Amino acid sequence: MKIGLTGATGQFGSIVAEALLKSVPAGSLVASVRNPEKADSLRARGVDVRHGDFDQPETLDAAFAGVERLLIVSADGDNDTRIRQHKAAVDAAVRAGVGFIVYTSVGHADSSSLFLAPVHRATEQFIRESGIPYSFLRNNWYLENEAGSIQAAAAGAPWLTSAGEGKVGWATRRDYAEAAAAVLAAEGHQNSVYELSGKPATQGELAAVVGSVLGKEVPVQQVDDATYSSVMAGAGVPEAVLPIVVAIQAAIREGALDIESSDLEKLLQRPLTPLSEGVSAILNGAKA
Numbered sequence: 001m002k003i004g005l006t007g008a009t010g011q012f013g014s015i016v017a018e019a020l021l022k023s024v025p026a027g028s029l030v031a032s033v034r035n036p037e038k039a040d041s042l043r044a045r046g047v048d049v050r051h052g053d054f055d056q057p058e059t060l061d062a063a064f065a066g067v068e069r070l071l072i073v074s075a076d077g078d079n080d081t082r083i084r085q086h087k088a089a090v091d092a093a094v095r096a097g098v099g100f101i102v103y104t105s106v107g108h109a110d111s112s113s114l115f116l117a118p119v120h121r122a123t124e125q126f127i128r129e130s131g132i133p134y135s136f137l138r139n140n141w142y143l144e145n146e147a148g149s150i151q152a153a154a155a156g157a158p159w160l161t162s163a164g165e166g167k168v169g170w171a172t173r174r175d176y177a178e179a180a181a182a183v184l185a186a187e188g189h190q191n192s193v194y195e196l197s198g199k200p201a202t203q204g205e206l207a208a209v210v211g212s213v214l215g216k217e218v219p220v221q222q223v224d225d226a227t228y229s230s231v232m233a234g235a236g237v238p239e240a241v242l243p244i245v246v247a248i249q250a251a252i253r254e255g256a257l258d259i260e261s262s263d264l265e266k267l268l269q270r271p272l273t274p275l276s277e278g279v280s281a282i283l284n285g286a287k288a
Helices: 011-020 036-044 057-064 079-096 117-130 143-154 173-185 203-214 225-234 242-253 263-268 275-287
Strands: 003-006 029-033 048-051 069-072 100-106 134-139 159-161 192-196 220-222
Touching: 003 011, 011 029, 011 173, 029 036, 029 057, 036 048, 048 057, 057 079, 069 079, 069 173, 079 117, 100 117, 100 173, 117 134, 134 173, 143 159, 143 203, 143 275, 159 203, 159 225, 173 192, 173 263, 192 263, 203 220, 203 275, 225 242
Parallel strands: 003 029, 003 069, 029 048, 069 100, 100 134, 134 192, 159 220
Antiparallel strands: none
8 A cells, every 4th residue: 555645854744644654554655755865865765766846747657656644735836826726636636547646625614704714714625526536634722733823832921912802722743744654544434524623722821831941930922913923024034924913913813723623633543742841942953
């Protein structure tokens, strides 16, 4: 059985590859990557590395050839670009005769107000319409997305937010990636939708976890969206990105990521990594 991974050299896909290499033969893995030279370490371990670029659909036919189970990791970029790229990947999977698609979606993709949701809603629909059995991994929010705030708190800054008491189901990227590996390597997940989430927590609760790791109080500063945008601009966030970071705060405030689910623990067959451990890893990585 050939298992194909897109984005296998990315932050998420590389962890999926690492997890799979512990449970399946390297020769059964196919890494579809835009820059094959970046996958030399995978090739050295026996993984079949192929050139596959969502912006060059003709490369995907060879990249997916012979693949029975395929992980499509959602791409980066604006919504229109991502939708086009994802459609190209799904169409190529159909042409290649792929038998099962695992797709990294977002929490409550079919109804979420999160600005990212339209991409995932459209992609889930493409996959359903393809007729290929699927598993949608609706990832909530990576703890690593808060690295900037965590590092700022370590440097003495308050925890700045305009999300109010909105809750987020933070979990570590590794937990989400290892869940994807578990679905790829096992049978019985056809036509499934998993809401993958940690225990929902407020910004204040996460700041308290960060404070416990740092051994000091991290004050929470609640502001409005305009102030949040202004402070982020002053911190060096590019102007084009400001509407995105503000939209995330607004979506959290509105409850878009307040999702209670035990699906992630069930797929991992273990407790989730404690947020304190994830925060420590982020801080240690920042110091390295």
